[in-house]
Amino acid sequence: MQRPVCWSLLCLLLYTFSVSAQTNELPYATLNLQNLNDFKPTGGNWKIVGDVFYDINKNGKASTKAGTSILVNDLSGKSKDQLFTKMEHGDLELELDFMMEKGSNSGIYLQSRYEIQLFDSWGEKDPKSVDCGSIYERWDESRPEGRKGYEGHPPSQNVSKAPGLWQHFKIVFRAPRFNEKGEKIANAKFIKVIQNGVTIHENIEVTGPTRAAAFQDEKPTGPLMIQGDHGPVAIRNIKYKAYGIEPVTLTKLTLKAxxxxxxxxDDFNALTPKREMPIEILAHQAPGSRDNFGGKITGTIHIPxxxxxxxxxxxxFIPNETLPTNPNGAGELSIAGKKLLTITGKDNNFATITTNLEAGDFPFELAYYKNFGFWYARSNDIQLTIEGPGVQYTPLNPVIRxxxxxxxxxxxxxxxxxxxxxFVNHHGIKHTHTISVGEPNDANYTVDLRKxxxxxxxxxxxxxxxxxxxxRGETQLSVPLGSVIELPGKPSLTFLTDQNAAWPDSNATYTNLGYDVDKSGRPVFKYTLGGANVRESLASTDEGRKLAHSxxxxxxxxxxEIWCRVAEGKDITVLPNGLYAINDKQYFIELPGTAKPVIxxxxxxxxxxxxxxxxxxxxxxxxxSIVW
Structure with missing residues (x-):
């Protein structure tokens, strides 16, 4: 019996993140933060504001500015209510920005039951299941002392930023599954949790609601909950994709080769196929030439x-270097007799379309050909993905190899x-003469020595x-393992005729003289700038919370006159505590003493x-010092 081509969310995510191919996705839905209308009625601790300040060194010093787009939990009054969305979800892909006050504690509860912890974990070297990004523990009062909490999962590494800086979560969640009798047949699962660009959890099952959940039962759906009874937190840019369980499938596939x-x-219309065979995956599986072939795959596609x-x-199998005058291959895809996608092979090997489809089962046809082999495109692989209302971004075929x-x-x-x-990639450009330096307390950086x-x-x-x-190490790239902030990457020092002169993209007077290594094992970079000699160094301070640049x-x-370029961003804001917030509170700059910068x-x-x-x-x- 032929099996439908259908893949679980786990396979989906593994495929999506492991296969190098061009992808497009449908936009997210958003929670409106112009007001609280997308949330159930709650206490006065939840407010909508235009800006928020949390002091990096002191709690209880929060301040806000009037406006919209930022949700804050203000515990200065008596109210300490939780916040529930009107939206209820099963499988969910969720993204949001959050900001912690010093020492604060909160949480995001999927279905109001399964918590991803929000916590001020800045500088924590050995994260535990109470730290930021952890999947919080379950709790059972009947268990012995010291073992009441169980099944907590700390983040794989601590990539939390300082209080007062914006951070980011992306959470991919699979809801528990139930049979027709309402009996649970599969646990809830965090497919992937990404904090500040770093994957900190993958495929973690949760056997039941975590501690302090709003509900102790389990259901197919439930509202999102933000914890309001523990500590101040600010949240913005909440967006999501909610999914159903029924997938798009391909069945009854037949290949004419x-x-x-x-x-x-269209040449196929005048030809008799060399072979006709049932297939189970969307690929040219017929025996024969790997370089000169054509195929027409027909079947049924189910749209839920x-x-x-x-x-x-x-x-x-079509390389990017194919010449327009000599295309290596082409393809067309049709659903219900309507041609939706065409790849000519003259410019690229990719096609995309957004179109309206009715629910039901429809004829499916994919025709394609390949005329010659190419050294890095020898594969006969075809990749087709689909995304739609309640349907997650899904590959309709597995990876062949x-x-x-x-x-x-x-x-x-x-x-x-x-x-x-x-070599290091920086803003999509490969820099070939770089040195990366890692500190034992997890503050790391990269410098381009040539520039x-x-x-x-x-x-x-x-x-x-x-x-x-x-x-062969062909790319020669080194890839940061932590949460990266890419800086603009212009020369750190240059000559300016006055403080209004434009900063150059490169510095013709710069000559690299290598570097020494100081007693602590850190490099001290040496170079000349015109007739001036420069020694530049970076060192982590405050147990890795800061990086001093001298x-x-x-x-x-x-x-x-020589000037130093300290920072660049879409905004630079002087904060009440004397720090400078850079690029929408991505990081802070701390200046010594009475130094007055030009902004x-x-x-x-x-x-x-x-x-x-x-x-x-x-x-x-x-x-x-850079503080983040």
Whole structure:
């Protein structure tokens, strides 16, 4: 009996994140934060505001500004109510930004039952099941002391930011499953939890509601709950995709296979297929040539719900370098006799469409051909994905060839700083002369030695060097393992005629002289800037919560004024505690003493923070700290 082509949410996520292919997705639904109308009636602790400030060093010092788009839990009054959405969900993909007050504690409860912990875990070295991002423990008073809490799951690493900074969660949740009698047949599962860009949980089952859940039973659906009785928290940009259980499926698949070279899929109409065979997956599985073939796959597609659907088709055997005058292949997809997707092979191997489909079972046809092989596109793989109302982003065929599993090659800074030379991707551009430095307390950074550019910082584990050392190591890339903040990446120092002159994208007067290693094992970068000599260093302080960046400049005979570019972002805000919030509170800048920066507009509609390098006794020193 032929099986329908249908994959669980687990397979879906593994496929989506492991296969390199172009993808598009339907937009998320959002919770309106112009008011509280999307939530059930609640207490006065929940408010909508325009901005919020939490002091990095003190709790109870919160302040807000009037406006909309930010949800805050204000516990300055007597009310400490939980907040429930009117929306109820089963399977859910949820994204939101959150901000913690110092020492605060809250939580996001899927179906009001299964908690992802919100907590001020800034700087915690050994995260536990009470820390931010943990799947909170269950609780049973009948268990012995010390064992009442159980099944808690800490995050795989702590990537939490400082109080007062915006953080991000993406949560993919599968609701528990029940049979027709209402009996549970499968546990709830957190398919994936991503905090600040780092996967901290995968495929964690939860056998029942976690501690402090609103309900102790389990149901197919329930509202989202935000904990309001523990501590202050701010939340914004709440968006979600809610899914049903019934999937899109392909059944009764038949392949008509053709041999030879073709100019169009219409050529098949005048030909008799070399073979005709039932198939179970969407692929050209006929024996014969791997390089000169055509195929027409027909079958039935089941659409569970009427509405707008997104389809993405990739013919992976067509290389990107195919010349328009000599296409390697092409393809067409039709549903219910209507041609929906066409790949000409003249410009790319990918096609996408958003279209309305009715619910029901409809004829499905995919025709395609391949005229010649190509060294990196030898595969006969076809990739078709679909997403729609209540239907998660789903591949309608599995991966035919799974790459052999490779053990990850990690570099971890355990007892002293670690340095790694290599290639790094920064804003999509490969930088080839970089050095990445990892600190034992998880504050890490990358500098471009050839250009004198400060590229990125990240908190968490140091580097994945598998792309450098596995096989031929063709990409030579080192990949940060923690939560990355990509900096703009322009020269750190330059000459300016005055404080209004534009900062250059590169510095022709910069000459790299390598680096020394100080007693702590950290590099001290050396270079000249015109006639001036510079020594630049970075060091983690405050147990890794800050990264101090220092420049010592000896002007020598150089008479031009040297400036240091401290930060750039879409906004730079001076906070009540004297810190500067950069780029929508992505990170803080801390300046020493009475240093007064120049904050100015750029031609790119961003803000820029500069400090002059003022020499005393022929030595100028600039120091600032990045806090995140």
């Amino acid at each position: 053709y041999d030879g070279k073709f100019k169009s899929v 719900r009427a509405g707008q659907y997104l389809l993405n088709l990739t013919l992976r 799974i790459e052999e599993a490779v053990s990850q090659i990690k570099e971890i800074a355990t007892n002293e700083p670690v340095m790694q030379r290599g 004198g550019e400060f590229l990125q910082i990240w908190r968490g584990d140091f580097l994945d060097t598998t792309p450098m050392w596995h096989g 420049f010592t400049v000896t002007p020598g005979s150089e008479t031009k 100015r507009n750029t031609a790119q509609n961003t803000k820029e923070m500069l400090l002059p390098v003022k020499a005393t006794n022929n030595v100028g020193v600039v120091t600032y």
